[in-house]
Amino acid sequence: MAPVPQPGAAVVADWHRDADSREFFSRILHKKRRRKFSLLESPVMPPHLAVDTVHYKVFISGKSGVGKTALAARLAGRSIPSMHYETTGIETTVVYWPVKLRESGRVLFFRLQLWDCGENALRRFDHLLPSCKEQLDAVLFLFSFTDRTSFDDLSNQIAKWSGPSDRLVKLVVGTKYDLFMHSDVTEREVTRFQEEWGSPVLRTGGEVSDGLGDVAALLNGLAENLWHQDCVAASQHSQQATGTLI
Ligand SMILES: Nc1nc2c(ncn2[C@@H]2O[C@H](COP(=O)(O)OP(=O)(O)O)[C@@H](O)[C@H]2O)c(=O)[nH]1
Ligand SMILES: [Mg+2]
Numbered sequence: 001m002a003p004v005p006q007p008g009a010a011v012v013a014d015w016h017r018d019a020d021s022r023e024f025f026s027r028i029l030h031k032k033r034r035r036k037f038s039l040l041e042s043p044v045m046p047p048h049l050a051v052d053t054v055h056y057k058v059f060i061s062g063k064s065g066v067g068k069t070a071l072a073a074r075l076a077g078r079s080i081p082s083m084h085y086e087t088t089g090i091e092t093t094v095v096y097w098p099v100k101l102r103e104s105g106r107v108l109f110f111r112l113q114l115w116d117c118g119e120n121a122l123r124r125f126d127h128l129l130p131s132c133k134e135q136l137d138a139v140l141f142l143f144s145f146t147d148r149t150s151f152d153d154l155s156n157q158i159a160k161w162s163g164p165s166d167r168l169v170k171l172v173v174g175t176k177y178d179l180f181m182h183s184d185v186t187e188r189e190v191t192r193f194q195e196e197w198g199s200p201v202l203r204t205g206g207e208v209s210d211g212l213g214d215v216a217a218l219l220n221g222l223a224e225n226l227w228h229q230d231c232v233a234a235s236q237h238s239q240q241a242t243g244t245l246i
Pocket of ligand 2 (some may be wrong): 022068070085086116117136
């Protein structure tokens with residue numbers, strides 16, 4: 001996988017705890033809970049605090065029951081469905097997340113459109129995968145700590161998404177970490193995987209809390225990788241442009 005930035009290198013980690021973030025996070029909260037945004041809604045900032053919004057499309061990949069729908073709900077601050085039912089087609093969820101860039105101190109709203117598609121639907125309907133892949137910026141590869149086969153299958157999953165351009169953020173997320181007592185995957189194996197692929201394994205699990213803390217690491221990590229990818233693409237573009245001028 002392409003090299004990823006060190007966590008916290010580009011964006012301020014745990015910014016939601018700082019006083020200067022309050023104005024921004026208050027726009028994604030309503031009565032201390034996460035505000036729900038439909039496809040056409042966005043957080044409204046007062047004119048003196050207006051900031052840019054950057055848009056990204058993120059696909060959630062993983063076998064049935066691994067926790068794709070639950071992760072989309074968690075990242076949006078919605079409660080997790082306790083019953084598992086296979087997602088019948090594509091479900092999209094919009095998540096807004098304010099981020100402060102470390103170097104410039106600039107604040108941006110990340111608008112993440114999460115695409116969650118049931119595995120059986122993907123297999124049965126050939127047209128779904130191409131529309132999931134269209135203009136895609138990132139893939140989250142999910143495995144469950146309670147399902148060994150989902151962990152063993154990660155390298156296959158990642159290989160399927162390797163293309164010639166490689167302009168795609170790829171992150172691995174271990175779900176059901178709250179059930180670590182029943183874990184089928186050891187810490188040593190996770191560490192080995194991280195070393196082999198040069199990519200951190202993010203973790204998630206447990207009840208959805210009202211706070212921002214349980215999603216901050218994942219959303220900041222995703223935002224940081226997306227931003228890094230754009231910066232690399234922009235610098236390559238400007239190098240090429242300079243090359244043609246000379
Ligand atoms: N304990 C625990 N259960 C989870 C977690 N994520 C998902 N689940 C449960 O696992 C089942 C499958 O999750 P779901 O998101 O529907 O899987 P999907 O088929 O990949 O979309 C559901 O019963 C969820 O409640 C988690 O992090 N912890
Ligand atoms: Mg689902």
